[in-house]
Amino acid sequence: DAGVIQSPRHEVTEMGQEVTLRCKPISGHDYLFWYRQTMMRGLELLIYFNNNVPIDDSGMPEDRFSAKMPNASFSTLKIQPSEPRDSAVYFCASSLGQGLGGYTFGSGTRLTVV
Amino acid sequence: QQPVQSPQAVILREGEDAVINCSSSKALYSVHWYRQKHGEAPVFLMILLKGGEQKGHEKISASFNEKKQQSSLYLTASQLSYSGTYFCGTPSGSARQLTFGSGTQLTVLP
Numbered sequence: 001d002a003g004v005i006q007s008p009r010h011e012v013t014e015m016g017q018e019v020t021l022r023c024k025p026i027s028g029h030d031y032l033f034w035y036r037q038t039m040m041r042g043l044e045l046l047i048y049f050n051n052n053v054p055i056d057d058s059g060m061p062e063d064r065f066s067a068k069m070p071n072a073s074f075s076t077l078k079i080q081p082s083e084p085r086d087s088a089v090y091f092c093a094s095s096l097g098q099g100l101g102g103y104t105f106g107s108g109t110r111l112t113v114v
Numbered sequence: 115q116q117p118v119q120s121p122q123a124v125i126l127r128e129g130e131d132a133v134i135n136c137s138s139s140k141a142l143y144s145v146h147w148y149r150q151k152h153g154e155a156p157v158f159l160m161i162l163l164k165g166g167e168q169k170g171h172e173k174i175s176a177s178f179n180e181k182k183q184q185s186s187l188y189l190t191a192s193q194l195s196y197s198g199t200y201f202c203g204t205p206s207g208s209a210r211q212l213t214f215g216s217g218t219q220l221t222v223l224p
Binding site: 031033042043045048050055056091095098099100101102103104105106107108 | 116146148154155156157158159160161163201203205210211212213214215216217
């Protein structure tokens with residue numbers, strides 16, 4: 001398996017622009033998680049899905065953030081409009097069932113908003 | 115609630131041992147351990163499920179004491195490849211999502 005695939009790896013955008021991050025989980029994994037990592041706040045959970053259904057989005061910072069999972073092999077995290085404080089590394093992770101095998105993280109998207 | 119890790123940073127020489135601790139103010143049902151190298155994604159090391167359980171991964175082992183609500187990661191005879199930031203992650207009650215500690219930065223020098 002190719003693992004969890006995220007795109008793009010790097011994104012530089014201007015404040016106010018829309019940003020879309022993409023994730024392809026490991027085939028067969030039924031849980032998908034979006035995390036954000038910054039030096040100040042560490043790894044923060046934004047939202048997670050089970051069988052394509054959003055279960056907990058309490059970590060989504062504002063209405064500017066939205067996430068979708070239209071099918072088992074694809075998820076997006078959208079920020080509109082983007083702000084400099086959104087600059088961070090965004091990780092997507094997937095896991096199977098009770099998570100006994102742990103999470104498999106994607107390589108992340110480094111977002112810079114200028 | 116975020117688990118608390120200690121120490122924040124450790125510097126070792128190759129061959130030395132290290133212990134990283136993770137504690138929670140809430141009841142723990144399981145603990146995950148991950149390692150993240152600079153510029154890379156966190157990588158799963160192991161999960162501990164039962165009170166007092168110990169597991170090993172090469173020369174890295176861990177213990178979990180659910181009564182004390184804490185887990186410890188033991189790195190024996192450290193290798194250069196062990197350098198990175200170690201995170202513990204704990205589920206929120208019966209929920210599936212993990213809350214991660216702030217990390218322990220481990221540096222192994224030759």
